[in-house]
Amino acid sequence: MFGDFWRTNVPKSSDFDWFQQVLDEMFPSAASDIRSVPRGAFPMINMGRTDDAILVYVFAPGLKAEQLELSVQDNVLTLSGTREPAAAENGRPQRAYYRRERFGGEFSRTIALPDGVDTERAEARAAHGVVEIRLPKREEMKPRRVEIKAA
């Protein structure tokens, strides 16, 4: 299951941020990816690939399908929507809050997709606050077996 994500050598974002900061200090000209985001952005995203598809997992708890808008343009996937702050639900704003860590309000995030994705055939489904977006790879990008012929 999720262990697969864990076992890979993707740098931890926080480690990476620290490293990036040191780099920035030492080499002021060093640039970070324009689409990189600080940790804790909403919604959080995981991306994985299989032989025939790219899979994007959007962790959007409390969002109904119609509250999340997905669009793809030029290999850039955009997620946007609004998550109502919980306080507004009962119409009683005068509450004594001890913690407010959950995201509330409008959000918009973009992620760059790898090349060779067939965005026309993209499909998305939601379950338990996670939206899975499946983007099939184009035929020519799939791994092929190369036969070795005997001489």
Place this chain on the structure above:
Amino acid sequence: MNDIAKQQDTRDVSTSQEQKQKRALLPPVDIFEEDEALHVIADMPGVTRETLHIEVDQNVLSIEGDIQLAMPEGISASYAEIQGDRFARRFTLSQEIDTDAIRAQLTDGVLTLTLPKRETHRRRRIEVKAA
């Protein structure tokens, strides 16, 4: 030779235990109080009713849940912001909470907990009589 192999084995076990603890993510929560109850709302995407465990032991409330995702075979990660397979968080409760009456609801990965206060601890209005 054997000794070295053994040592390596034990080290592997210890790191995997460390990793297991690290893999638990802290769910973001909202906590607020009303006259009759405390409310806890936690974001736990991917957690289902079956994998969610809520427990009160000696005034410690613990919330735990495994992230259940139907991922295809042979998937490899290319980018991961959620690096873990479970959520876990603990809170200490005060005596005023009626632990037997705690209610929980899980909708679309959002857990809503209602922790009612005991009758004796609820806020009362004090009437001011005219002199």
